[in-house]
Amino acid sequence: MQKTALNLLAIGIFLITLSILLGPIIHLPSSVPAIVTLGVLGLATLDTLGLQSKGTTLLLDTVAGLSPTHRQRIAHHEAAHFLTAYYLGIPITQYTLNSWDALKQGLPGIGGVQFDTTSFEQNNLSYPEQQLLLNRFITVWMAGITAEILVYGNVEGGSDDRQKITDALVLFGYGESVSASKQQWGKLQAKTLLEKHWDSYLALVEAMLQGVEVEQCYAILDQGDREVSALS
Incomplete structure (x- = not known):
């Protein structure tokens, strides 16, 4: 049970x-x-x-979900997944912030950000390409945990994300013993991305709380990039 x-x-x-x-x-x-x-x-x-x-x-x-604080934490967690996936070139298909929306969309558990994982299924990827893809997903999976630490100073969610990393490593031939070090590495990579795009991240959190479409979330991040470029 x-x-x-x-x-x-x-x-x-x-x-x-x-x-x-x-x-x-x-x-x-x-x-x-x-x-x-x-x-x-x-x-x-x-x-x-x-x-x-x-x-x-x-x-x-x-x-x-009756607690506004809990909903805010969920949004910060999932927005971090979304932003890091965007900058690492992993397509996003949909997202939810609660179980009811996940159920309506046919998603397992409480939903979250759903990625296009067809790149994992390609058999023609070279070994370096496989490792690069794995590292990118590790960064994305650790991003929610990292965001909670940055915003709240502690972590309440993320056990499923950690398990995904362990499972992926085993799938790629690694032992479970390397999972902790890979998680720490992914946390550092995610922290760098979040801090670099912090304003866009906060705007994304608010947009996801309002339930905007994935395309609108992309537009927010695109706008953030244009504003940074204009200041450079």
Whole structure:
């Protein structure tokens, strides 16, 4: 069972226990805790086995999304992925900032920035080209974590990004032991890109919060480049 489902189940069990203890005081029918117990266990099992915990993810993401601070953090995280992918030549197909939008677009988990990965699937790439492509994706995957550190001083998300790096390294024949050093390297590369284009990054964050199309996000970054060139 995934961590999010376990957390939700723990909360449910706590509420059930509380209802049992307070039931006699508030005259709650004795059958209610039993019904609630079966309901919570049944829903948790169905969600984990039948829906791959999508229901739990949607619920927890919706609750977290009620906080403007949480939504801002998500936007900063995803905008960093978007900006670094743009400057490293990785095409972006779409993005979402919450689970509901991801579900509507048929995306897994809570969505995020979706890349065109067909370049990974080309069999005619030389070894140096493969390594260059891998390094670019490592930088992009570490960008969200890096942005959270730059903006907030700590990290709340990014475990999936770290796992993607580990999986990619294994796919390219590396051992998992090199993942930590590659992540650190990617963090430094992402930091350089973000700081170099900081004004464009902040403008992108606001645009993504408004839900603008990918093409409009590209236009914002293009405009930032033109303004920098004009000042040079």
